[in-house]
Amino acid sequence: MPLLNLGERSLYWRTDGDPSKTPLLLLNSLGTDHSMWNVLMPELLKDFHVLRMDKRGHGGSSNVTEQCSIAELGRDVLAVLDAAKWPRTHLCGVSIGGMTGMWLGLNAPERLDHLVLSNTSAKVVTEVFADRIKLIKDKGLQAIVDQALGRFFTQGFVTEASPAYHSIREVFLQCDPGGYIACCTAIRDMDQRQDIAGIKLPTMVIIGDQDQSTVPAMGEQIVSQIAGASVERMPLAHIPMIEDPKSYVQILRKFLLGT
Numbered sequence: 001m002p003l004l005n006l007g008e009r010s011l012y013w014r015t016d017g018d019p020s021k022t023p024l025l026l027l028n029s030l031g032t033d034h035s036m037w038n039v040l041m042p043e044l045l046k047d048f049h050v051l052r053m054d055k056r057g058h059g060g061s062s063n064v065t066e067q068c069s070i071a072e073l074g075r076d077v078l079a080v081l082d083a084a085k086w087p088r089t090h091l092c093g094v095s096i097g098g099m100t101g102m103w104l105g106l107n108a109p110e111r112l113d114h115l116v117l118s119n120t121s122a123k124v125v126t127e128v129f130a131d132r133i134k135l136i137k138d139k140g141l142q143a144i145v146d147q148a149l150g151r152f153f154t155q156g157f158v159t160e161a162s163p164a165y166h167s168i169r170e171v172f173l174q175c176d177p178g179g180y181i182a183c184c185t186a187i188r189d190m191d192q193r194q195d196i197a198g199i200k201l202p203t204m205v206i207i208g209d210q211d212q213s214t215v216p217a218m219g220e221q222i223v224s225q226i227a228g229a230s231v232e233r234m235p236l237a238h239i240p241m242i243e244d245p246k247s248y249v250q251i252l253r254k255f256l257l258g259t
């Protein structure tokens with residue numbers, strides 16, 4: 001299990017699949033780790049060589065501060081790309097992974113081919129994340145887990161509580177609260193609404209019609225700002241790939257490979 005040592009902290013990353021296939025970097029959402037993608041991997045590995053990593057304080061990556069920025073998360077990704085010796089890759093980022101993807105699309109376009117911005121936003125409602133940080137500091141991640149998972153999935157999936165649901169819940173509760181808070185500060189303080197007009201990469205935005213975290217209007221704003229960006233809509237919530245992995249992989253394949 002490769003760990004990139006950055007002195008006081010380390011970042012977990014892994015590659016899967018055949019290195020001769022098309023490279024694809026997957027960046028996951030807040031409160032999830034690389035295992036979020038497990039359910040898609042058998043299909044993805046038919047076409048892609050996949051790189052996954054855990055952001056600060058999530059999964060196997062440690063954290064040292066309760067504050068960070070999207071730029072710092074972006075530089076973590078570049079450090080992992082260097083460690084993996086991946087000069088260039090397609091990127092699919094979900095939520096905070098998509099926010100980091102937008103930063104990379106602007107600041108390191110030479111490392112990217114196509115950009116997939118899934119269930120994400122260039123700007124969030126600041127108070128939502130300020131309040132969430134306060135609640136976690138007072139009461140811990142347990143105080144927000146049910147609400148968070150209620151936003152991740154449609155009501156039917158929550159009620160059904162499948163093994164995938166339980167696994168996401170377990171990973172959420174194992175996050176380092178300080179790391180989760182640090183990522184919340186990055187989201188709270190971000191405003192990329194104007195900057196993203198500078199993204200020149202082929203870009204696709206995925207919108208969940210039932211997404212209550214990064215609501216459809218936020219995805220539509222990204223589409224309107226990036227010249228030539230295409231859009232795919234799924235009738236699902238914030239992390240739609242867990243509920244319908246087959247459709248999600250089809251959407252990726254069509255955009256990234258044209259098949």
Ligand SMILES: O=C(O)CC1=CCC(=O)O1
Nearest residue numbers: 029030095096148151213
């Ligand atoms: O609201 C949530 O918890 C979901 C979320 C917002 C940004 C992100 O990455 O996940």
